[in-house]
Amino acid sequence: MLPFPKISFWTTKEKSSLNVEIGKKVILTGMQPTGKLHLGGLLGAINNWQKMLDDYDCLFFLADQHAITMPYIPAELRKNTLDCVAQYIACGLDPERCKIFLQSQVIGHTELMWILGCITSVGQLERMTQFKDKSKKVGESVCSGLLYYPVLMMADILLYNADLVPIGEDQKQHLEITRNIAQKFNNTYSETFVLPEPYIGKTGARIMSLQDPTAKMSKSDKNQSTVVYIADPDPVIRKKIMGAVTDSDNRIYFDQENKPGISNLLNIYAATTDQSMEKSVAQFADLTSYAPFKQAVADAVIAKISPIRNKYLEIANDGKYLLSVLNAGKEEAQKRANKMMAKVYRKVGFLLD
Ligand code: TYM
Numbered sequence: 001m002l003p004f005p006k007i008s009f010w011t012t013k014e015k016s017s018l019n020v021e022i023g024k025k026v027i028l029t030g031m032q033p034t035g036k037l038h039l040g041g042l043l044g045a046i047n048n049w050q051k052m053l054d055d056y057d058c059l060f061f062l063a064d065q066h067a068i069t070m071p072y073i074p075a076e077l078r079k080n081t082l083d084c085v086a087q088y089i090a091c092g093l094d095p096e097r098c099k100i101f102l103q104s105q106v107i108g109h110t111e112l113m114w115i116l117g118c119i120t121s122v123g124q125l126e127r128m129t130q131f132k133d134k135s136k137k138v139g140e141s142v143c144s145g146l147l148y149y150p151v152l153m154m155a156d157i158l159l160y161n162a163d164l165v166p167i168g169e170d171q172k173q174h175l176e177i178t179r180n181i182a183q184k185f186n187n188t189y190s191e192t193f194v195l196p197e198p199y200i201g202k203t204g205a206r207i208m209s210l211q212d213p214t215a216k217m218s219k220s221d222k223n224q225s226t227v228v229y230i231a232d233p234d235p236v237i238r239k240k241i242m243g244a245v246t247d248s249d250n251r252i253y254f255d256q257e258n259k260p261g262i263s264n265l266l267n268i269y270a271a272t273t274d275q276s277m278e279k280s281v282a283q284f285a286d287l288t289s290y291a292p293f294k295q296a297v298a299d300a301v302i303a304k305i306s307p308i309r310n311k312y313l314e315i316a317n318d319g320k321y322l323l324s325v326l327n328a329g330k331e332e333a334q335k336r337a338n339k340m341m342a343k344v345y346r347k348v349g350f351l352l353d
Contacts, residue, residue, distance in 0.1 A: 024055070027056040028157055028160050028196075029059075029061075030062060033067060033077065035076075035219050039228040041168075042091060056164065061103050062100075063153075064104050065152060086318075089315060090230070095328065099332050101326060101330045102329075105330045108338070112159050112344060113152045116158070119188065120177075126147070128149075130149070130173070159337050160336055168200070169200060192344065204267060207268060209221060210225065213245060225240055231312065232309075234302045241297055242294050250288055252290070254267075265297050266281060269300055283296075
């Protein structure tokens with residue numbers, strides 16, 4: 001039996017029955033629960049999300065279906081998924097003020113992915129930078145799930161009619177293709193989806209590796225001194241930042257091309273302290289050596305991360321609580337997904353019983 005009820009469009013009444021706050025725009029975004037949260041994910045993503053809780057209708061999910069597009073260990077995925085919920089909450093995503101749910105627990109993501117895949121060309125998917133980069137690493141055996149990755153991402157977003165999608169810069173191309181395919185669906189089957197806007201923070205949108213500031217900070221980096229995790233103890237954070245690669249010029253200003261190491265640290269400082277880049281640069285303009293600057297960056301990062309780590313350690317082992325958060329999120333997300341899927345199924349010509 002189809003799980004989707006026979007409802008063909010959103011009305012104000014329907015929205016109120018779904019706890020959608022009328023007048024508030026819908027924010028949706030997610031993260032792969034692939035392990036420990038690092039400074040890139042914190043500053044490029046969650047830090048912005050938690051500022052939106054009061055002004056938007058916020059849906060935050062864990063993209064566990066995306067996480068299996070690369071080699072992984074099932075038991076670790078299960079553990080990391082609950083860990084990721086704990087990290088979300090520790091970073092300020094208060095489950096009383098937003099919905100937190102798991103992609104694989106809501107029926108609709110993969111169903112909508114299939115339909116959107118039927119109007120997305122293989123050429124478009126093969127041209128996606130992330131597919132090209134990741135498939136280079138895996139070679140011939142690259143799985144088709146990796147090619148389909150952006151279509152699942154489109155489905156995640158369009159299933160909830162998200163107005164705004166906060167992301168780091170690396171996900172921008174995925175948003176562009178989402179808008180493109182949403183528009184194509186609307187043109188083909190009549191107006192259905194809102195065209196989502198990306199939200200990319202002015203600072204923190206691309207945090208780079210501490211040892212190779214031309215590459216993105218990433219948990220898959222073999223050299224772990226390049227990545228600061230929110231679970232790192234304070235002395236480890238300080239050591240990693242003090243050891244960050246810079247240059248020999250001893251002057252502090254932002255120049256991504258010629259001073260990528262210093263520019264990355266400035267970016268980290270600005271995003272961590274919630275200051276503009278201009279103000280951050282002005283603060284260090286008189287220094288003639290890098291050590292005090294790095295100390296200031298380390299102090300700021302530790303001040304930001306310590307309370308998050310403490311909260312994380314407090315709730316990380318409370319599986320019952322974390323599952324209850326996911327259950328509440330799932331219930332609400334499923335209601336919304338059902339409505340959208342009923343609408344989409346009708347538009348594409350599937351029979352609803
Ligand atoms: P993921 O799990 O790779 O990253 C989660 C978020 O963190 C941002 N991010 C960074 N920002 C700045 N500097 C970095 N070094 C850095 N590393 C990661 C990412 O841009 C992202 O916003 N495909 C997505 C998950 C996803 C999703 C979606 C997001 C699936 N469906 C729908 C939004 C909407 C991903 O793998 O993110």
